[in-house]
Amino acid sequence: MSRSWSPSRVAAGLVLAAWAGLFWFLLVTGRWSLYLSTRTFWVVPTGATLLTIAAVLRLASARTESRDPLSPRTSWTLGVIALPVVLIMALPPATLSGYALGRRSGFVGSGVSVSADDIASGQLSFIDVAAAQTSKEGMVALRARAGELATLEGFVWRETGAPADEILLTRYVVTCCVADATSAQVLVVNVPPGRFQPDDWVSVTGRIYPLGNQILIDASRVTGIPQPQRPYLSP
């Protein structure tokens, strides 16, 4: 009995191939970091490989003995499954913005791999500062470094009614994917008024001062920067 290409199997294979293409695209362009934490990076090559295998298997077994037409209903179902591929690939590189701040919790240091010893020595990073705000030992270690120069990168956010030279330097901390993002913020003073808008990415250099449970940076230099390749912090 002769076999012919089954339209519904070929279409399913092509949708799987589109998903595989998306995962390879995220891997090659590095755009996975807009959706996932470095901890869950492995999901991308795994997904790309599994989806490629699934697509190849489906297309290789797409010749059937019976007619297997693609019904309009199946076409729309496959369209729904393919829709996220289209959306993600068409969306310009973007990150969670300040809009989400009011809808998410603050970072509390859960699962953070930074210890008080890490904070006590070496160059201070945003995750060090964020982690210090969540533990007594961390704050003690940071207080010992009060007045030291630090350079942190983040995006600008402003509280309503805040002085014109104050911003909240903000980063999201992502454990697995952006859906679990929590926010970490550092108060920065002495910022040139009116120069930076909310959601602008900036690099702030200044002296760092722990005040109570808050950390303040007295900025000596604030410069605009492009959005970093890895915009989210991993704890």
Added chain:
Amino acid sequence: MAVDVARPPVSPARAGSSRRAGLLVIGTLAAIALVVRVADPAGVAWLQNFLIIFGSLLVEAMPFVLLGAFVSAAIEVFVPTSVFANLGRLPRPLQLPAAALAGVAFPVCECGSVPVARRLAQKGLAPSAAVTFMLAAPILNPVVVASTFVAYRGRDSLWTMVLGRMALGFVVAVAVGWVVGNTRKEDLLRPRPDDDVEGEDADRPRWARFASHLTGDVMFMGRFLVMGAAIAAAVQTFVPQTLVGKVADLPILSLVAMMALAFLMSLCSESDAFVASSFTLFGPSAQLAFLVAGPMIDLKLAALYAGTYSKGFVRTVIVVVFAVTLVGTMWMQVVFG
């Protein structure tokens, strides 16, 4: 001359409508891509946030669904039905706890366990045991236990959370299995159009049958995953998490609020402990309610369950999971605060 008697003719009208539908779908997708590219969602903050959260939920969940589909297809093609028939003869009081504990050996999150549980029930495992496995695996597997440990490391409530999550997760999964009871697989599983189609593969090589089952599972789960992720992303975009903070001090309402939040947020069980621990206004028992109920029923899973199981199953899971989790965490609230 060979005559192809097996092929029923496809009418030109039907072929034409299929072609039109296919072209319309492709055209619609192309138009959406063009609009997203040209309109630049960066100018509309809520839309950009929605698309990023929607994308991140799917990028993380799809490989796990696929992994579950690979396991499911392997069970169908390579594991003899007799294995499950033998397990099915065990008394139910033994089957359910054994099924829950089997989840320890299946280190994927909740999206991956759904196709596996469906396949187990189809192959002859008691449906109640398959459901128990499906609900327990995302909580009891070692990756989730380790992530809960890491999230609460250094806190007084560390062992309350790690052991409490495992124990209560086990109890709730067995309770749902017990309520499902002797329901037959024909009554529990929703029939799938491709179940019949696969019959034609019976005399084909194993790899071809494996491919059919694998694709069938991914395509079937995929549509519900996309819908569930869209709803969850919309909720995360528009509903502030601080909304539940107002009831943090109220004994029972705080538990209900955290379960409702877990339902709406649809987080992966491998990361939810990090989010739960950020709700510092809430006590350990409310955080535990979040961690036990979330991996068993949320918006994303409700869509997957609705596509996989018969009408009424989602309601059963919601009622039993919420009720047993509430009772369990109320008891913990009394003991641990």
